[in-house]
Amino acid sequence: MTGRHIVVGQAVLPVELTPDAITLLRFGAVTRNAHRIHYDAEFARSEGLSGPVVMAQLHGCLFHRAAAEFAGEDGQVREVEWQNRAPARVGERLVVTGTVRAVGGVDGEITLDLVEHCGTGDVVCCRGRAVVALR
């Protein structure tokens, strides 16, 4: 077991990503996601968006990274969950932060509350949680 002492309310260190148009093209290509809201500005506006938006799975990757960095090299991310609250536009800075919600569940699991802010920081793009196990 890890010697780390984890307490409820402890902060999860922030992780961030600023996905530009190139990021979205690369991510869309490798996941075979051709949805036009991610790269076609005119189409995105016709869908009621202000421009191309970040893929849900890329938000998920940032949530996973926040949980994985908290768990550490020998830890394990067992669950990640997020709900999309507002579209994140291409070029906006995404920052996932969080706190420890619970410690000592099944097998010493730790539950984290996570939130992703985008742009200048006052817009919540996603809320979610993660379950990690430390070793």
Add this chain to the structure above:
Amino acid sequence: MFRNAELEQVEERARASMGRWERRSLGVVRAEDAAEFARAAGESAPRLVDPGHADFAVHPMYVVSLLRGAPGADASEFRPDGMYRDEVPGTDGLGVRLMAGGQAVRWVAAARAGDRIELRRTLTAVERKGSGEGFLLLTVEKVYGSARGTLVEVTERFIVR
């Protein structure tokens, strides 16, 4: 009643398909593809982005982020908005707007290079949400597996407007 007749159609079709399991092959996981995925997601850890690293691991989000496996899809498999016709239940051929609602991912075992991934999925809930025009919230349960058994379980939500 939705004022949007196409949304009514989606709801009717979706409810009729609830509980029916579909299968899709996502092909064989290649270390190089998983590493490319990790790089595109902004990762820099050598164990995720370097297939030659002694401790290389397939990024845990890789398999669940794939909408299709190689060799991809034919042009006839896409909607005009670029989504796959069969990705969101009940929407094929209809001019409705699609958005992701979120996911819950539960890892059972790690995917490895060389795993042949099979996806099974079923629609488990169809809910009307919002006021005015309103929208549909569809919940899909997905199970990703290989010859080694279940690897990941996902609950995914789609917004249809």
